Amino acid sequence: MSNRTFTMIKPDATAKGFTGGILEMMLKAGFSIKAMKWTKLSTEQAGAFYAIHKERPFYRELVEFMSSGPIVAAILEKENAVADFRTLIGATNPANAEEGTIRKKYAASVGENAVHGSDSDENAIIESNFFFSELERY
Ligand code: ATP
Ligand code: MG
Numbered sequence: 001m002s003n004r005t006f007t008m009i010k011p012d013a014t015a016k017g018f019t020g021g022i023l024e025m026m027l028k029a030g031f032s033i034k035a036m037k038w039t040k041l042s043t044e045q046a047g048a049f050y051a052i053h054k055e056r057p058f059y060r061e062l063v064e065f066m067s068s069g070p071i072v073a074a075i076l077e078k079e080n081a082v083a084d085f086r087t088l089i090g091a092t093n094p095a096n097a098e099e100g101t102i103r104k105k106y107a108a109s110v111g112e113n114a115v116h117g118s119d120s121d122e123n124a125i126i127e128s129n130f131f132f133s134e135l136e137r138y
Contacts, residue, residue, distance in 0.1 A: 002081065002082065002121040002124060002125070003077055003078060003079055003080070003081050004034065004075055004076065004077050004081050004124055004125075004128070005031075005075075005076050005078075005081040005082045005085045005117060005118045005124045006073070006074070006075055006076075006116075006117075006118045006123075006124045006127040006128045006131075007026070007073070007074050007076055007085065007089075007115060007116055007117050007118075008071045008072065008073050008074075008115065008116040009022050009023075009071060009072040009074075009114070009115055010065075010066065010071060010112070010113065010114055010115060010116060011065060011066065011067075011068045011069035011070065011071060012065075012107075012108055012112035012113075012114060013106055013107075013114040013115065014069060014070045014071060014072065015069050016106075018106045018114065019072055021105075021106065022102055022106060022114065022115060023072075025088070025102050025105075026076060026085075026088070026102075029078075029084070029088050030078050030084075031076040031077065031078045031081070031085065031088075032076065032077050032078065033074055033075070033076060033077075034074075034075040034076065034077050034137050034138065035073075035074060035075040035128070035131075035132045035136050035137040035138070036072065036073070036074040036075075037072070037073050037074075037131065037132070037136070038070055038071075038072055039070065039071060039073060039131075040067070040069065040070045040071065041066055041067045041071065042067055043063055043064070043067045045067070046062075046063045046066040046067040047063045048130075049066070049127070049130060050062055050063060050066065058111065061111060062111065065111060065112065073131040073132075075128045075132060075137060081124070082117075082118055082119070082120060082121055082124055085117045085118075086117050086119065087101075088101060088102060088117075089101060089102045089103055089115050089117045090102060090103040090104050090107075091103065092110055092113060093109075093110040093113070094107035094108070094109065094110070094113060094114075095110075102114060102115050103115065
C-alpha cells in the first residue's frame with residue numbers, strides 16, 4: 001500500500017475562489033503536500049489524462065470542462081492516502097456526498113465536482129508522473 005495520492009482542484013473550484021478552502025480541508029485532514037502546481041490543461045492534455053473514460057457518454061463534456069480554466073495539481077502524502085482521500089472528497093455526485101466532505105461543501109454537480117482524487121495506488125503514480133518530474137517533488 002502506497003502513502004501517496006494525486007489530486008486536482010478542478011476549474012469550477014478555482015474559478016469560484018475555493019482553492020484556499022479546499023487546500024485547508026486537505027491539510028486539516030492530515031495530508032501533506034509533496035508537489036504542487038497551478039496550471040491549465042489543453043484539451044489534448046485533459047483528453048489524455050481522462051483517456052480511461054474515452055468510451056463514456058460524458059467524456060467530451062469532461063474534457064471541455066477540465067480544460068476550461070486553471071487547476072491546481074498536487075501530490076499528497078498520508079498513511080492510506082488513496083482510500084482516505086477518496087473518503088475526504090466524497091461521492092462523485094455531490095448530491096450523494098457525506099456531510100464534511102470536500103464535494104459536499106464545494107461541488108456544484110456530478111460534472112463540476114470541485115476535486116479529483118486517484119482511485120488506486122497504480123493510478124496515483126501514473127497521474128503524478130503526468131504532471132510532476134522528480135525534481136518537482138519534495
Ligand atoms: P475523479 O476521477 O475526477 O476523482 P471520480 O473518480 O469520483 O472523479 P469518475 O467516475 O472517475 O469519478 O469520473 C471522472 C469525472 O468525470 C468525474 O469526477 C466527473 O467530473 C465526470 N463525470 C462522471 N460521471 C459523470 C456524469 N454522469 N456526467 C458528467 N460528468 C461526469
Ligand atoms: Mg476517477
